[in-house]
Amino acid sequence: MESDKPLKVAVLGCGSVGSQVVRLLGEQAGDLAARVGAPVELVGVAVRRLDAPREIEVPTGLLTTDAIALVTRDDVDVVVEVIGGIEPARSLILAALESGKSVVTANKALLAEDGPTLFEAAEKAGRDLYYEAAVAGAIPILRPLRESLAGDRVTRVLGIVNGTTNFILDKMDTSGAGFAEALEEAQELGYAEADPTADVEGFDAAAKAAILASLAFHTRVTASDVHREGIAEVTAADVASAREMNSVVKLLAICELRETEDGQSAVAVRVHPAMIPTSHPLASVRGAYNAVFVESEAAGQLMFYGPGAGGAPTASAVLGDLVTVARNRIGGTRGPGESAYADRAVLPMGETVTRYHVAIDVADRAGVLAAVATAFAEHGVSIQTVRQEGRDADAQLVVVSHEATDAQLAATVESLRDMDIVREVTSVMRVEGVAE
Numbered sequence: 057m058e059s060d061k062p063l064k065v066a067v068l069g070c071g072s073v074g075s076q077v078v079r080l081l082g083e084q085a086g087d088l089a090a091r092v093g094a095p096v097e098l099v100g101v102a103v104r105r106l107d108a109p110r111e112i113e114v115p116t117g118l119l120t121t122d123a124i125a126l127v128t129r130d131d132v133d134v135v136v137e138v139i140g141g142i143e144p145a146r147s148l149i150l151a152a153l154e155s156g157k158s159v160v161t162a163n164k165a166l167l168a169e170d171g172p173t174l175f176e177a178a179e180k181a182g183r184d185l186y187y188e189a190a191v192a193g194a195i196p197i198l199r200p201l202r203e204s205l206a207g208d209r210v211t212r213v214l215g216i217v218n219g220t221t222n223f224i225l226d227k228m229d230t231s232g233a234g235f236a237e238a239l240e241e242a243q244e245l246g247y248a249e250a251d252p253t254a255d256v257e258g259f260d261a262a263a264k265a266a267i268l269a270s271l272a273f274h275t276r277v278t279a280s281d282v283h284r285e286g287i288a289e290v291t292a293a294d295v296a297s298a299r300e301m302n303s304v305v306k307l308l309a310i311c312e313l314r315e316t317e318d319g320q321s322a323v324a325v326r327v328h329p330a331m332i333p334t335s336h337p338l339a340s341v342r343g344a345y346n347a348v349f350v351e352s353e354a355a356g357q358l359m360f361y362g363p364g365a366g367g368a369p370t371a372s373a374v375l376g377d378l379v380t381v382a383r384n385r386i387g388g389t390r391g392p393g394e395s396a397y398a399d400r401a402v403l404p405m406g407e408t409v410t411r412y413h414v415a416i417d418v419a420d421r422a423g424v425l426a427a428v429a430t431a432f433a434e435h436g437v438s439i440q441t442v443r444q445e446g447r448d449a450d451a452q453l454v455v456v457s458h459e460a461t462d463a464q465l466a467a468t469v470e471s472l473r474d475m476d477i478v479r480e481v482t483s484v485m486r487v488e489g490v491a492e
């Protein structure tokens with residue numbers, strides 16, 4: 057369908073992503089018009105301060121500090137929200153949808169906290185809400201889950217969805233650096249923020265995990281449902297120990313479909329550091345790159361790889377969504393809305409099943425190995441391998457288990473800590489990406 061009437065776009069926020077969206081809208085106007093079937097015209101850019109320095113020059117006539125007036129303007133068709141955070145982003149998106157605009161956003165924090173409110177508003181308005189940029193930046197992953205794999209049954213999603221933490225862990229692996237040193241380098245290179253909490257403590261990855269799990273399993277998962285552990289406790293010794301096992305340490309977002317004891321299907325969603333074998337495709341994701349590994353019944357294994365952050369890569373995903381929602385408007389249609397029909401329970405972390413790598417400093421004397429093995433056996437945790445390294449009068453035992461629940465492993469570790477022969481449980485790390 058072709059139209060001479062321009063499709064009018066308002067952009068909210070002109071920071072890293074917003075400025076690149078504005079740049080691409082200008083530079084690619086010809087191609088965008090051909091792909092959409094109508095000229096795409098930028099009619100306003102909402103900013104916090106009119107005189108702030110910006111990466112690109114925006115004609116002053118387009119700038120406004122009154123975002124709410126912009127999103128409710130009669131002539132605006134599509135609103136791109138790249139302010140970030142919960143408020144005022146949520147109120148602006150809701151106002152845009154209520155006044156009949158389609159919305160494209162990159163806001164993972166808002167979607168993970170309160171996605172259902174936004175999806176319901178989009179449904180009520182009969183408009184599109186697209187958010188490919190919210191997870192793994194430029195990498196097309198939400199559209200594949202929402203559309204390409206809609207006829208398949210996704211069983212597992214394993215993602216490296218935070219570039220900052222992947223950079224830090226990769227640095228620790230390649231240089232032997234400790235966490236603090238690697239973080240400092242990430243900050244110097246501009247990967248990590250001055251306050252790195254959202255990345256390092258796993259909040260950013262947990263928001264993305266909630267979005268991925270909702271789409272993969274057709275159910276509502278919010279950030280508060282996600283078990284979250286960051287990477288601040290990962291030591292150079294953990295990384296070296298992973299190497300010994302031909303593995304690497306990665307911060308993973310893990311979303312799984314699980315059968316419960318009563319035959320229902322439930323979901324388990326977690327973010328934590330884990331060892332994965334170097335033979336797993338995710339192990340080769342280096343530096344600040346992202347990748348999402350998807351397992352589904354019919355397709356098998358798929359991996360989506362690329363830049364998960366940065367102004368221009370993220371703007372690429374925003375523009376892709378913009379073309380889709382613009383086409384839909386011109387065609388008088390809309391894309392798929394929220395799919396939460398399966399309404400699955402979220403399993404508590406204690407019921408999550410995986411394998412574990414446990415390092416224990418013990419006294420080096422007769423019966424110690426048997427006592428440690430008994431502590432595992434008493435809690436139903438089956439041992440796969442044990443490695444021992446001598447340390448003068450002491451020794452370090454490294455135990456790798458078969459699959460067990462998190463609750464079983466936690467109880468085992470508690471028993472180990474109570475044993476006289478155990479000096480210290482120095483590290484407990486989950487092991488992922490290994491076929492049982």
Ligand SMILES: NC(=O)c1ccc[n+]([C@@H]2O[C@H](COP(=O)([O-])OP(=O)(O)OC[C@H]3O[C@@H](n4cnc5c(N)ncnc54)[C@H](O)[C@@H]3O)[C@@H](O)[C@H]2O)c1
Binds near residue numbers: 365
């Ligand atoms: N930068 C990335 O690599 C990246 C990647 C994926 C997703 N995202 C998401 O994209 C969004 C934007 O991120 P960013 O990196 O561009 O952030 P940013 O801080 O660089 O830009 C946000 C801009 O919004 C402006 N702003 C704040 N309140 C405003 C208001 N009320 N009205 C108008 N403007 C306002 C700020 O002044 C700032 O310029 C966030 O939701 C973020 O999570 C960013």
Ligand SMILES: N[C@@H](CCO)C(=O)O
Binds near residue numbers: 247255364365
């Ligand atoms: N801080 C995020 C940016 C994208 O969400 C990262 O390091 O991947």
Ligand code: NA
Binds near residue numbers: 188190191196197198
């Ligand atoms: Na993406």
